Amino acid sequence: MAVPLMQAVRVGRYVLKQHLTGRKRYPLVLMLEPLFRCNLACAGCGKIDYPAKILNQRMSYQECLDADTEAGAPVIAVAGGEPLLHKEMPQIIAGLVARKKYVYLCTNGLLLEKKIDDYKPSPFFSWDIHLDGDQQMHDSSVCQEGVYDRAVKAIKLAKSKGFRVSINCTLFDGAKPERVAAFFDEVMRLGVDGVMTAPGYAYERAPDQEHFLNRQKTKTLFRDIFRLGKGHKWRFTQSPLFLNFLAGNETYHCTPWGKPLRTVFGWQRPCYLLGEGYAKTFKELMDDTAWDQYGTGAYEKCADCMVHSGYESTAVMDAVQRPWHFIKVALQGPETEKPMAPEISLANQRPASYGYDAEVARQMERLEGEDAKRGKPARGPRVRINGQSETPAPASAAK
Numbered sequence: 169m170a171v172p173l174m175q176a177v178r179v180g181r182y183v184l185k186q187h188l189t190g191r192k193r194y195p196l197v198l199m200l201e202p203l204f205r206c207n208l209a210c211a212g213c214g215k216i217d218y219p220a221k222i223l224n225q226r227m228s229y230q231e232c233l234d235a236d237t238e239a240g241a242p243v244i245a246v247a248g249g250e251p252l253l254h255k256e257m258p259q260i261i262a263g264l265v266a267r268k269k270y271v272y273l274c275t276n277g278l279l280l281e282k283k284i285d286d287y288k289p290s291p292f293f294s295w296d297i298h299l300d301g302d303q304q305m306h307d308s309s310v311c312q313e314g315v316y317d318r319a320v321k322a323i324k325l326a327k328s329k330g331f332r333v334s335i336n337c338t339l340f341d342g343a344k345p346e347r348v349a350a351f352f353d354e355v356m357r358l359g360v361d362g363v364m365t366a367p368g369y370a371y372e373r374a375p376d377q378e379h380f381l382n383r384q385k386t387k388t389l390f391r392d393i394f395r396l397g398k399g400h401k402w403r404f405t406q407s408p409l410f411l412n413f414l415a416g417n418e419t420y421h422c423t424p425w426g427k428p429l430r431t432v433f434g435w436q437r438p439c440y441l442l443g444e445g446y447a448k449t450f451k452e453l454m455d456d457t458a459w460d461q462y463g464t465g466a467y468e469k470c471a472d473c474m475v476h477s478g479y480e481s482t483a484v485m486d487a488v489q490r491p492w493h494f495i496k497v498a499l500q501g502p503e504t505e506k507p508m509a510p511e512i513s514l515a516n517q518r519p520a521s522y523g524y525d526a527e528v529a530r531q532m533e534r535l536e537g538e539d540a541k542r543g544k545p546a547r548g549p550r551v552r553i554n555g556q557s558e559t560p561a562p563a564s565a566a567k
């Protein structure tokens with residue numbers, strides 16, 4: 169199974185309990201980004217364009233466990249940046265697994281061979297290896313040759329040592345359904361336990377802005393892929409209803425609070441993809457975020473988003489509300505022939521606002537303040553922002 173039976177049962181029980189107790193918003197998956205630093209610089213990534221002083225920040229072991237205590241989600245995805253660059257990562261994973269959380273450690277695989285013996289196989293732990301398609305697709309996506317081969321080697325090694333392994337496959341404009349289908353066949357042959365797939369989100373800081381999919385292209389691409397996959401027994405770690413959504417058969421609204429993100433900045437509003445401010449506590453995030461201002465149809469930056477961060481929780485909640493529909497799609501697979509479900513109107517979406525530079529300036533000011541208290545020099549490494557200025561000015565000057 170793509171997901172252990174016990175995991176499916178526990179997550180189902182958790183969701184049902186939230187519904188029965190009338191809790192309006194609750195986390196399904198805690199997203200943890202204990203660092204932004206990465207050893208790759210992918211064309212579609214909007215997470216690593218920070219000054220060195222910020223890239224050098226780490227959430228501690230205790231901060232990671234405290235984030236879990238605050239959120240209380242049954243599943244935790246640890247991402248970044250590249251988590252294997254974090255020295256305390258083995259302790260963080262062991263600590264979360266000891267709490268019987270289902271933990272996915274998202275990695276590009278480059279350091280896996282070196283670090284694998286710091287981790288133990290467990291039904292609660294899975295490697296989640298970044299692989300955006302076949303060799304040519306993936307190496308092009310990560311802007312470096314040879315990464316696909318190393319990721320595949322890492323998958324084989326992890327499987328040989330008894331670990332659960334899934335892959336995380338982001339698709340971009342220009343992906344060919346036949347190649348993606350052949351790639352899914354290949355990873356099944358490699359023995360991966362499950363595939364998590366989604367279209368890339370159009371990060372405003374990503375170096376390549378040309379290859380993000382719009383919603384119509386996303387739906388057509390996934391329909392074509394799923395049509396080719398009929399009878400192939402691909403194992404996905406995602407809800408069948410989320411896959412049905414990707415194929416254009418569900419008019420889902422975003423529930424960004426289903427996958428809250430904690431980073432070195434705090435709790436990110438509103439989701440894993442969009443950084444529009446930070447809350448100090450999980451409660452503050454849940455209580456004080458203007459959730460209805462986000463999602464497709466509500467906000468320009470959400471217009472083309474169909475990513476699991478916002479929509480998989482919607483699919484899981486739909487499964488609880490319409491179990492007969494869930495069972496039908498789980499048995500038959502996503503619909504690929506009938507007319508697509510109506511699309512959400514963008515007529516009333518609010519325009520995008522841009523606060524990246526001000527947020528970076530705020531964080532730099534905070535870090536420099538902390539340095540000053542410890543008696544360190546006021547300025548960190550001099551870096552270039554947007555290819556223009558050096559270490560950013562204080563937040564007050566950036567507003």
Ligand code: SF4
Nearest residue numbers: 422439463470473478
């Ligand atoms: S649609 Fe939802 S998940 Fe996507 S960017 Fe907007 S808030 Fe985030």
